[in-house]
Amino acid sequence: METLDTVPDEDFLRLDHQICFSLHAATRAFNGVYREALKELGLTYPQYLVMLVLWEHGELPVKGIGERLRLDSGTLSPLLKRLEAAGYVERRRSPEDERSVTVRPTGEGTALKEKARGVPRRIAAATGLPLEDIRDLRERLDALAVRLDAVDPDALSSCV
Amino acid sequence: METLDTVPDEDFLRLDHQICFSLHAATRAFNGVYREALKELGLTYPQYLVMLVLWEHGELPVKGIGERLRLDSGTLSPLLKRLEAAGYVERRRSPEDERSVTVRPTGEGTALKEKARGVPRRIAAATGLPLEDIRDLRERLDALAVRLDAVDPDALSSCV
DNA sequence: CGCGATTGAGTTGTGCACAATCGAATCGTG
DNA sequence: CACGATTCGATTGTGCACAACTCAATCGCG
Known part of the structure; x- marks a missing residue:
């Protein structure tokens, strides 16, 4: 073999x-x-991912978004500012913990969800793959990401 | 179904x-x-990809690198400048066609290939997957990329 | 309670991806 | 040969990813 x-x-x-x-x-x-x-939605792909988790959860602290998308504040802070400037989200300091910033969709941001409804279907159609293949591919990629994230950095630099 | x-x-x-x-x-x-x-090689991942194609082909015009990696000059020009500043490649105008710039590894750049030899094996080991799984995944991803690249932009914006 | 450690955002700096544009060289057709 | 079209690369501007750092708020232990 x-x-x-x-x-x-x-x-x-x-x-x-x-x-x-x-x-x-x-x-x-x-x-x-x-x-x-x-x-047509005026979103980039990472911005779309952020809106997806906000549509699902209603509101989240920056940290919560970062955990779900595996992005840090260095990426999210400017991205969220742009979403705020576009009028899709609002940010405000949490009253309970002044360190935390809560992000939630504005009315316009929530309305965007309806316009986005057709997007995923079109993307899936563009792949030309049946649903089960997409699902299988996704599972493999997830497993791969888990393995790679768990790799000990030292095990890489010190050759076998 | x-x-x-x-x-x-x-x-x-x-x-x-x-x-x-x-x-x-x-x-x-x-x-x-x-x-x-x-x-330890002092390369980023995209720089590594460029060195891979140069090690394989000896020398290539910027356009040739771009075709193989599907990157345009807006990405490659600054990247190649950094590789040149690091002493790994040299660039010079082609005598036959003054529009074209030929890129090739320096002696140091060629020497780097030996140091890079162990890298792919360690990466493959880090995935924790058997070779045939890696190959299968690669083929699926390639097929997917081909389909997605072939998608007609108008077919996406005009909903079904 | 007080003070050091930790946590959460934000900022800065580097590098990649890509669209749009430019300028020079080359090609092709009349 | 001349001139418009094309090609090649570089540049500019926007946005994302990430490391390293700052700063304020909070936590927790003595």
């Missing part, structure tokens, strides 16, 4: 090139499709 | 959330792992 140990470095480098590159290419392709689909 | 047409919008939105988000999360997880693995 073909395993990690029976493949020469040279082939490996090629294979590796393709898996990481494939992921990159697929992500960028998705971004391109979303960019088109979200153009 | 469950198809695109038998699932309500509401569920769909959730499913969609997960597939696009999973891809995003997996890409970012990969980036994190590569960041660690490439730290």
